[in-house]
Amino acid sequence: MALKSFIEVSPDSHFPIQNLPFGIFKPEPASPPRPGVAIGDYVLDLSTISVSGLFEGPFLSGSDCFLQPNLNKFLALGRPAWKEARATLQNLLSGMIIISDEAKLRDNPSLREKSLVPMSKVEMVLPIAIGDYTDFFSSMYHARNCGIMFRGPENAINPNWFQLPIAYHGRSSSIVVSGTEIIRPKGQGHPSGNSPPYFGPSRKLDFELEMAAVVGPGNELGKPVDVNEAGDHIFGLVLMNDWSARDIQAWEYVPLGPFLGKSFGTTISPWIVTLDALEPFACNSPKQDPQPLPYLAEKISKNYDISLEELRNFFCSKRVMIMPSVLRFKSNQLVKKIHVWSQEATSITCKASAPCIAKQEPESYGCLLELTWNGQKSLSLNGATRKFLEDGDEVIFSGCSKGDGYNVGFGTCSGKILPSP
Amino acid sequence: MALKSFIEVSPDSHFPIQNLPFGIFKPEPASPPRPGVAIGDYVLDLSTISVSGLFEGPFLSGSDCFLQPNLNKFLALGRPAWKEARATLQNLLSGMIIISDEAKLRDNPSLREKSLVPMSKVEMVLPIAIGDYTDFFSSMYHARNCGIMFRGPENAINPNWFQLPIAYHGRSSSIVVSGTEIIRPKGQGHPSGNSPPYFGPSRKLDFELEMAAVVGPGNELGKPVDVNEAGDHIFGLVLMNDWSARDIQAWEYVPLGPFLGKSFGTTISPWIVTLDALEPFACNSPKQDPQPLPYLAEKISKNYDISLEELRNFFCSKRVMIMPSVLRFKSNQLVKKIHVWSQEATSITCKASAPCIAKQEPESYGCLLELTWNGQKSLSLNGATRKFLEDGDEVIFSGCSKGDGYNVGFGTCSGKILPSP
Numbered sequence: 001m002a003l004k005s006f007i008e009v010s011p012d013s014h015f016p017i018q019n020l021p022f023g024i025f026k027p028e029p030a031s032p033p034r035p036g037v038a039i040g041d042y043v044l045d046l047s048t049i050s051v052s053g054l055f056e057g058p059f060l061s062g063s064d065c066f067l068q069p070n071l072n073k074f075l076a077l078g079r080p081a082w083k084e085a086r087a088t089l090q091n092l093l094s095g096m097i098i099i100s101d102e103a104k105l106r107d108n109p110s111l112r113e114k115s116l117v118p119m120s121k122v123e124m125v126l127p128i129a130i131g132d133y134t135d136f137f138s139s140m141y142h143a144r145n146c147g148i149m150f151r152g153p154e155n156a157i158n159p160n161w162f163q164l165p166i167a168y169h170g171r172s173s174s175i176v177v178s179g180t181e182i183i184r185p186k187g188q189g190h191p192s193g194n195s196p197p198y199f200g201p202s203r204k205l206d207f208e209l210e211m212a213a214v215v216g217p218g219n220e221l222g223k224p225v226d227v228n229e230a231g232d233h234i235f236g237l238v239l240m241n242d243w244s245a246r247d248i249q250a251w252e253y254v255p256l257g258p259f260l261g262k263s264f265g266t267t268i269s270p271w272i273v274t275l276d277a278l279e280p281f282a283c284n285s286p287k288q289d290p291q292p293l294p295y296l297a298e299k300i301s302k303n304y305d306i307s308l309e310e311l312r313n314f315f316c317s318k319r320v321m322i323m324p325s326v327l328r329f330k331s332n333q334l335v336k337k338i339h340v341w342s343q344e345a346t347s348i349t350c351k352a353s354a355p356c357i358a359k360q361e362p363e364s365y366g367c368l369l370e371l372t373w374n375g376q377k378s379l380s381l382n383g384a385t386r387k388f389l390e391d392g393d394e395v396i397f398s399g400c401s402k403g404d405g406y407n408v409g410f411g412t413c414s415g416k417i418l419p420s421p
Numbered sequence: 422m423a424l425k426s427f428i429e430v431s432p433d434s435h436f437p438i439q440n441l442p443f444g445i446f447k448p449e450p451a452s453p454p455r456p457g458v459a460i461g462d463y464v465l466d467l468s469t470i471s472v473s474g475l476f477e478g479p480f481l482s483g484s485d486c487f488l489q490p491n492l493n494k495f496l497a498l499g500r501p502a503w504k505e506a507r508a509t510l511q512n513l514l515s516g517m518i519i520i521s522d523e524a525k526l527r528d529n530p531s532l533r534e535k536s537l538v539p540m541s542k543v544e545m546v547l548p549i550a551i552g553d554y555t556d557f558f559s560s561m562y563h564a565r566n567c568g569i570m571f572r573g574p575e576n577a578i579n580p581n582w583f584q585l586p587i588a589y590h591g592r593s594s595s596i597v598v599s600g601t602e603i604i605r606p607k608g609q610g611h612p613s614g615n616s617p618p619y620f621g622p623s624r625k626l627d628f629e630l631e632m633a634a635v636v637g638p639g640n641e642l643g644k645p646v647d648v649n650e651a652g653d654h655i656f657g658l659v660l661m662n663d664w665s666a667r668d669i670q671a672w673e674y675v676p677l678g679p680f681l682g683k684s685f686g687t688t689i690s691p692w693i694v695t696l697d698a699l700e701p702f703a704c705n706s707p708k709q710d711p712q713p714l715p716y717l718a719e720k721i722s723k724n725y726d727i728s729l730e731e732l733r734n735f736f737c738s739k740r741v742m743i744m745p746s747v748l749r750f751k752s753n754q755l756v757k758k759i760h761v762w763s764q765e766a767t768s769i770t771c772k773a774s775a776p777c778i779a780k781q782e783p784e785s786y787g788c789l790l791e792l793t794w795n796g797q798k799s800l801s802l803n804g805a806t807r808k809f810l811e812d813g814d815e816v817i818f819s820g821c822s823k824g825d826g827y828n829v830g831f832g833t834c835s836g837k838i839l840p841s842p
């Protein structure tokens with residue numbers, strides 16, 4: 001029988017006791033931000049649990065990591081502390097177990113009152129202070145499609161792509177939490193070889209559906225992490241929308257890579273779903289092909305089976321919703337792309353070697369660049385058409401792994417386009 | 422007559438009262454880090470000056486910005502506070518002025534004893550917590566030389582270079598302070614078209630002489646800074662060594678730009694020389710050519726005349742110094758390259774539009790890639806030869822502007838190569 005919480009959780013909730021994703025929230029607009037876990041329609045305030053002395057394990061008792069405005073201190077403690085927190089919270093929230101020690105929350109009305117806040121009332125903020133942010137070019141199909149559009153079919157994928165993870169650093173200070181409005185950036189574009197460049201609001205504003213990995217303890221400068229231990233550094237995953245201005249990107253990216261076309265805003269979902277919660281959904285990766293150099297060869301090559309089944313794009317105009325759920329992504333395996341954020345000085349040689357898993361079919365395309373083939377065709381959606389995003393459009397991603405009678409879900413990652421000022 | 426401090430400052434010092442660069446230091450190895458300014462052979466402890474109530478101006482009285490372990494809070498206050506701090510400190514350190522108010526440090530032996538620490542005894546640490554770090558491709562000659570080596574003479578400089586600032590984000594967590602040893606990185610290289618890639622210690626380890634701009638207040642996401650106001654966001658400059666593994670860089674950088682070949686360590690000098698201290702050395706920039714789009718056109722195009730005259734490369738082997746000062750860079754005008762670090766959420770469209778000023782002559786080449794033309798020829802230095810850096814080599818940069826009877830200098834930016842483990 002599946003583990004159940006004493007808190008009632010609807011069967012289609014993303015946040016049953018099997019999930020317990022971590023985030024940072026404000027109970028009231030003026031409250032200081034604090035750590036919490038999602039449980040059904042509630043957020044459990046970990047600062048209250050911590051002050052009440054209920055984290056009694058060796059790693060967390062006496063620690064002030066849950067009295068911080070972000071999760072960095074908790075993440076720096078590493079996997080043993082993460083597992084201890086999860087076990088403690090599953091015990092506290094369980095309704096199955098009746099050992100007195102584990103009913104300290106359930107049978108304490110005043111503590112329940114203080115620590116359980118309705119999710120509808122809280123404001124979620126960025127869960128971590130992000131030191132560095134790296135965007136990996138993980139999906140072979142995405143790489144090939146972009147390559148054909150930007151460089152032609154002969155040079156679609158550069159040979160290095162098959163030999164090592166290709167990535168660039170993004171701007172960590174422009175990462176925002178789900179719900180933040182995105183202002184259409186102005187920048188320079190260059191439509192064709194002989195025309196002069198222009199400056200103005202981006203004409204090819206796009207989204208990119210991605211999964212981002214939040215890296216915990218990190219490593220010392222000059223001490224690389226072995227590829228077989230890289231997983232231990234990943235605390236969990238969030239959904240990410242890597243908003244992209246294709247006209248700016250196409251003109252600026254040679255030879256130093258994407259820059260302003262990517263750094264005007266990047267949205268993540270607020271709840272970090274831990275690898276421990278995703279473990280029941282682990283599955284084999286495709287074989288690494290070609291055989292990589294030994295330093296990149298994984299002994300166990302693991303993916304997680306997450307359906308991005310609730311991905312929806314709402315194209316709105318003047319606040320009138322034109323259509324509901326229109327695009328459905330079913331990718332049987334993570335990960336379209338893996339992002340790694342490091343909080344500490346790091347020089348991990350290879351943080352995310354997960355090969356691309358995006359499917360080849362157009363239905364699994366993760367951005368308008370691919371869906372409209374760089375604006376050459378229109379996407380028809382319940383009567384409206386789009387080549388790229390228009391002002392007022394809102395894009396909402398969702399993702400979920402379905403277990404036996406429960407979900408481990410990510411909630412949503414959303415953002416709405418505001419016009420350039 | 423030039424302004425003088427009551428503290429004796431030797432005429433060739435980089436740190437007279439005209440300079441007063443800001444840094445973060447520890448008076449003793451176990452002390453908490455705190456802000457200071459360099460004056461002659463001393464560091465003035467700003468936390469002590471602040472606690473003593475000597476910052477009496479409207480922006481700084483009552484502020485705890487000098488009781489922090491980095492300069493971020495001070496930098497966030499913006500240019501009016503920076504000017505107030507400089508004026509207050511010049512008054513306190515002056516020996517010319519005998520108004521009682523301005524002798525509060527000079528005539529207070531106990532305060533002098535507490536607040537003035539011999540520079541030889543302190544440990545300098547990183548002056549700022551760096552949120553984002555951007556490397557601009559500013560020097561046309563460097564761009565052309567790299568382009569010829571990596572892509573051939575036909576495609577040496579991409580057309581976008583002449584139209585907008587080309588840049589990429591670096592890894593901010595691998596920026597270290599002068600004196601930190603640099604471990605030779607391991608990575609993947611690919612010597613020629615038909616050979617398989619290899620993994621191992623970099624075979625083409627290089628330095629890059631750069632100037633870095635430290636950005637203060639920043640801007641809100643989506644609210645660009647006007648190019649004519651960009652200077653107000655720059656607090657000051659430091660020397661930077663953008664250590665580069667050319668074999669790793671050449672293989673990985675298409676199409677997303679430099680990544681691991683640049684992110685194993687980047688060294689900066691510890692003292693931030695303010696733009697206010699450099700103002701006497703301001704000079705006209707070369708005319709922007711071609712005429713940029715209006716959003717990039719500067720009304721006043723200013724450079725600073727800084728001689729990188731003390732740049733020295735010490736190639737050492739087994740701690741035996743093989744040669745003293747060997748390379749001399751005389752560039753009459755800043756800036757080989759401008760780096761911009763932002764501490765806050767930023768989406769400045771153009772933070773550094775300073776055109777390149779590096780000279781064309783080989784004597785002004787700022788890296789071994791250019792000096793040895795990617796290892797095709799050797800550099801002969803007092804009997805030793807180098808194509809790229811060897812383990813044990815130490816590279817030391819220095820830079821200085823010479824005024825009438827005083828210098829405004831940067832001190833040194835140094836690092837020594839340790840072997841791969």
Ligand SMILES: [Ca+2]
Binds near residue numbers: 135208242337
């Ligand atoms: Ca992306």
Ligand SMILES: [Ca+2]
Binds near residue numbers: 556
């Ligand atoms: Ca550089």
Ligand SMILES: [Mg+2]
Binds near residue numbers: 135170242262
């Ligand atoms: Mg991205």
Ligand SMILES: [Mg+2]
Binds near residue numbers: 556591663683
């Ligand atoms: Mg650099």
Ligand code: NI
Binds near residue numbers: 256
């Ligand atoms: Ni890049």
